[in-house]
Amino acid sequence: MGGYEPLYHALYELSSAAVIEEITKSGLRGRGGGGYPTGLKWATVAKMPGKQKYVICNADEGDPGAFMDRSVLESDPHRVLEGMAIAGYAIGANHGFIYVRAEYPLAIQRLTKAIQQAKKYGLLGSQIFESGFDFKIDIRIGAGAFVCGEETALIHSIEGGRGNPRPRPPYPAEVGLWGCPTLINNVETYANITPIIRKGAEWYSSIGTAGSKGTKVFALTGKVQHTGLVEVPMGTTLRQIVEEMGGGVAEGRVKAVQTGGPSGGCIPAVFFDTPVDYESLQQLGTMMGSGGMIVMDDATSMVEIAQFYMDFCRGESCGKCVPCRAGTVQLHEMLTKIVNHQATETDIEQMEALCQMVKEMSLCGLGQSAPNPVLSTLRYFKEEYLARLRPEVETFATAKD
Amino acid sequence: MPALSPQAPPDRLTQHPSSPQDSATCDRHYKTLDTTLKRNHYQPDALIEVLHKAQESFGYLEDEVLLYIARQLKQPLSRVYGVASFYHLFSLKPSGIHNCVVCLGTACYVKGARQILDRLELELAIKVGETTSDGQISLLSARCLGACGLAPAAVFDGEVGGKLTAEDALARLQALTIND
Ligand SMILES: Cc1cc2nc3c(=O)[nH]c(=O)nc-3n(C[C@H](O)[C@H](O)[C@H](O)COP(=O)(O)O)c2cc1C
Numbered sequence A: 001m002g003g004y005e006p007l008y009h010a011l012y013e014l015s016s017a018a019v020i021e022e023i024t025k026s027g028l029r030g031r032g033g034g035g036y037p038t039g040l041k042w043a044t045v046a047k048m049p050g051k052q053k054y055v056i057c058n059a060d061e062g063d064p065g066a067f068m069d070r071s072v073l074e075s076d077p078h079r080v081l082e083g084m085a086i087a088g089y090a091i092g093a094n095h096g097f098i099y100v101r102a103e104y105p106l107a108i109q110r111l112t113k114a115i116q117q118a119k120k121y122g123l124l125g126s127q128i129f130e131s132g133f134d135f136k137i138d139i140r141i142g143a144g145a146f147v148c149g150e151e152t153a154l155i156h157s158i159e160g161g162r163g164n165p166r167p168r169p170p171y172p173a174e175v176g177l178w179g180c181p182t183l184i185n186n187v188e189t190y191a192n193i194t195p196i197i198r199k200g201a202e203w204y205s206s207i208g209t210a211g212s213k214g215t216k217v218f219a220l221t222g223k224v225q226h227t228g229l230v231e232v233p234m235g236t237t238l239r240q241i242v243e244e245m246g247g248g249v250a251e252g253r254v255k256a257v258q259t260g261g262p263s264g265g266c267i268p269a270v271f272f273d274t275p276v277d278y279e280s281l282q283q284l285g286t287m288m289g290s291g292g293m294i295v296m297d298d299a300t301s302m303v304e305i306a307q308f309y310m311d312f313c314r315g316e317s318c319g320k321c322v323p324c325r326a327g328t329v330q331l332h333e334m335l336t337k338i339v340n341h342q343a344t345e346t347d348i349e350q351m352e353a354l355c356q357m358v359k360e361m362s363l364c365g366l367g368q369s370a371p372n373p374v375l376s377t378l379r380y381f382k383e384e385y386l387a388r389l390r391p392e393v394e395t396f397a398t399a400k401d
Numbered sequence B: 001m002p003a004l005s006p007q008a009p010p011d012r013l014t015q016h017p018s019s020p021q022d023s024a025t026c027d028r029h030y031k032t033l034d035t036t037l038k039r040n041h042y043q044p045d046a047l048i049e050v051l052h053k054a055q056e057s058f059g060y061l062e063d064e065v066l067l068y069i070a071r072q073l074k075q076p077l078s079r080v081y082g083v084a085s086f087y088h089l090f091s092l093k094p095s096g097i098h099n100c101v102v103c104l105g106t107a108c109y110v111k112g113a114r115q116i117l118d119r120l121e122l123e124l125a126i127k128v129g130e131t132t133s134d135g136q137i138s139l140l141s142a143r144c145l146g147a148c149g150l151a152p153a154a155v156f157d158g159e160v161g162g163k164l165t166a167e168d169a170l171a172r173l174q175a176l177t178i179n180d
């Protein structure tokens, strides 16, 4: 309904600066994980000198257990394309790329078709709506590497190379695709653009909490009774999401919810009255992430979950920097030792120290956040770690005295 | 970017004499590859797309195909090999006639996907990432299929199966090989 009207409105009734102003006022923050203010990012790219700029849509959705982006791409691809075109108009770019993971063949198919349709009707291509604005969008397909969701790695991948991240700064806003200033946003971020342009920043910012505006889509999975996607205003409590919408767990009780994927952490059930927004999740030692919410019950071992995520990060580390490449291997070994009842308390202490080191010294977000699942489970479920220590530890220590 | 003028493809049969497939099929695969290369104006940044196409046609990325791509894109083989070996979806070894991809994403893991995979490994007597000795089945794992609502999930020759038990998975595997 009213498709591409916001783009028309932007092109004919708003200046580029006015579009950015509207997005800034709406309070929209990036839905790809970091929560960076979208308006600010657009303004930065718009300010950069140079004629050639690019718009990239991050549709890599690597977080296992999350499928919000997939659902938008499959059900309403035009909304994402339109959001990208408005972004292109705002920052002064006429070429966009959408980087989709290869695991989503249907999304790729629907996007390809949507781009063809849009071109046919003059909604993409040259002189959109007979204005002076040209914008084309190309699809790039990933090849199964989680790290390619990281923005600098994604850019290398679009350029046809290995998906190795590089140190930032310079941020892609300054030096991005083929060295040009580049705007990179998540699928859901772009999907939020058209409603803001259509209904105005004021309407948008009336939804949500002080620091987090609008709605957020979560993928509710795991042991919960009703799995699926939920879209809620920011500030909805975890209890409402997990227990009312998700129907809680079938048997026993909910133990925790994992958010933020391999970069996030577990929130124990005692904190379920926390309103979900960027800040409060961060305070709990996790993050919003892309929106995966995995519900765990008493049967789930938190140590094994930590081990599971470390295995994931170990496999997905690109191998470029040592703290991440070697650190994740070591951490995984330590966790395995604990799982197998072979560790001592000293091992746990060493593991915590190594977690800090990997966090502080890794090159990109993958390594910097890889220890988070361990640290968060240690914080809230330390007793599960202690229960897995080597049984004879006690006697061994006393025998030595 | 100016399009590089495409060169005439080298005579493959003399350059790549030791192709495992019969030459007619092989030639057809190279033709498909050439179409993709041409459509991308032989630009090096199309490498990933070209590799996808090559794998789709040949089944996997054998050395000769990588060499051919490197020549066509005027890129060092090290770069082509570097990219092909970086991404999980590219396979440098031949795969089985059928494949089964078990999802080991978090949602599936929490619902017991690891146990299903353990069972399949046991029954097929191979580890994940390997192919049965008769070349029938390749057992693979994925990070997330985006079918988390159906966890635990697996893909059997491209068809998603959800809410699986180990028995279901074994039955689906058997069905694959019987239908041949
Ligand atoms: C290891 C790693 C993986 C990431 N994966 C994704 C992803 O799959 N999808 C995504 O949108 N952002 C992902 N990001 C975040 C991006 O780097 C980037 O911040 C985001 O696309 C910016 O968009 P936004 O401002 O709209 O959130 C990832 C970051 C890291 C460090």
Ligand code: FES
Residues within 6 Å of the ligand: A064, A065, A066, B103, B104, B105, B106, B107, B108, B109, B143, B144, B145, B146, B147, B148, B149, B151, B153
């Ligand atoms: S975690 Fe298995 S499909 Fe998403």
